[in-house]
Amino acid sequence: MPEANPYIKQYLMAAGPTPIPPKVSQIQAEPILYHRAPAFVAIYARVLDRLKTVFQTQNEVLTFSASGSGGMESAVANLVKPGTKVLVASCGKFGERWAELAEAYGADLVHWDAGWGNRVEPSELEQKLSENPGIEVVYTTLSETSTGVVNDVQALTEVVHNAGALIAVDAVSGLGAVPLRQDDWGVDVVAAGSQKALMCPPGLGFASPNQAALDRAAETAGQGRYYFDWQKTLKGQKKDPPDSPFTPAVPIFMALDVALGMIEDEGLENVFERHRLLGRATRAAVKALDLEIFGPEDENSNVVTAVKLPESIDGAKVPKIMRDTYGITIAGGQNQLKGKIARIAHTGYFGAFDILTTVAGFEMALRELGHDVELGSGVGAAQAVFLEAGVPAGAPA
Numbered sequence: 001m002p003e004a005n006p007y008i009k010q011y012l013m014a015a016g017p018t019p020i021p022p023k024v025s026q027i028q029a030e031p032i033l034y035h036r037a038p039a040f041v042a043i044y045a046r047v048l049d050r051l052k053t054v055f056q057t058q059n060e061v062l063t064f065s066a067s068g069s070g071g072m073e074s075a076v077a078n079l080v081k082p083g084t085k086v087l088v089a090s091c092g093k094f095g096e097r098w099a100e101l102a103e104a105y106g107a108d109l110v111h112w113d114a115g116w117g118n119r120v121e122p123s124e125l126e127q128k129l130s131e132n133p134g135i136e137v138v139y140t141t142l143s144e145t146s147t148g149v150v151n152d153v154q155a156l157t158e159v160v161h162n163a164g165a166l167i168a169v170d171a172v173s174g175l176g177a178v179p180l181r182q183d184d185w186g187v188d189v190v191a192a193g194s195q196k197a198l199m200c201p202p203g204l205g206f207a208s209p210n211q212a213a214l215d216r217a218a219e220t221a222g223q224g225r226y227y228f229d230w231q232k233t234l235k236g237q238k239k240d241p242p243d244s245p246f247t248p249a250v251p252i253f254m255a256l257d258v259a260l261g262m263i264e265d266e267g268l269e270n271v272f273e274r275h276r277l278l279g280r281a282t283r284a285a286v287k288a289l290d291l292e293i294f295g296p297e298d299e300n301s302n303v304v305t306a307v308k309l310p311e312s313i314d315g316a317k318v319p320k321i322m323r324d325t326y327g328i329t330i331a332g333g334q335n336q337l338k339g340k341i342a343r344i345a346h347t348g349y350f351g352a353f354d355i356l357t358t359v360a361g362f363e364m365a366l367r368e369l370g371h372d373v374e375l376g377s378g379v380g381a382a383q384a385v386f387l388e389a390g391v392p393a394g395a396p397a
């Protein structure tokens, strides 16, 4: 096997951090702004406003200097006090994080694991909720990045509300890639982060509680939270002009301002459509390679495509060869899926040729590992999807 080449051109094709458009990178090289000066306050106000468009909400999108897990933690710190009855509906690694957080805050936890690679099915959730009366908050995931599964948050929200509970959704990898219409669907809290479909560096966590969630948070006040206290940040963000209770991550706000402007220019629905096309092309490539998608085959799984690797090869070597030999960084499987799947991302600043590059490298890695693959078959299938769609399928420049 060829030696790793540190000078090779790099292609970041993982599901977060994701690649960043050049103008989003460049703005961060500008001189740092004082966070109370008008120049920054204008950016801060614009970002807060633009975030509402992507979250599809009129709620205040609360921003924290943290990774996505910080946004998630805020949704537990503000809704849970010791003994709160909580149900976590998970289907992979990141769903399990909700359970860890709920335990850390002393919840009376029911953890329903739908199984890695399965969806959280609304009918099954309904059953779990009827078996466990008195659940106050349900935590689940929009896009389970460890498996590629995208859940039907609209249907899950209906089930949770019928049971009289609140729902908080981890949309760290899904927000801005697949539709999540927070207000239309009545989702109580959406948590997210800056480093995936929002095309920014890691460092900002978000939570967008609605009034019901804020009311509940008022009931749990004084339960051991400080930085992630929603009221503190809400109070500052609602001022005119808005103000942050803590020093905001100034360069990331500058980056987010540019990135959200790009999403606005492309149009959110067109952004979703681009992700749909990238997902479809990737799945077509996988099938043409005679490999299977891990999990249900789903037209909505447009954040990351998880591919079952042939059992005859050492699967853990696929991402390693791609990164060290070809400079293409994809993700392998996590935990029990290590060596069993490869995850090809298409979330954020991705276009058709990112997918073609990744699939080409993937085919070559399989061939290097001794799998009998017809070079070009996956690439050709993806090309055909892009040509048939008749759209450029490039990410905006």
Ligand SMILES: Cc1ncc(COP(=O)(O)O)c(C=O)c1O
Pocket (backbone or CB within 6 Å): 015, 016, 067, 068, 069, 070, 094, 141, 143, 144, 145, 146, 170, 171, 172, 173, 174, 193, 202
């Ligand atoms: C679905 C999902 N939830 C939560 C997280 C955790 O986010 P972070 O690593 O930004 O804390 C990730 C990160 O990959 C994710 O994909």
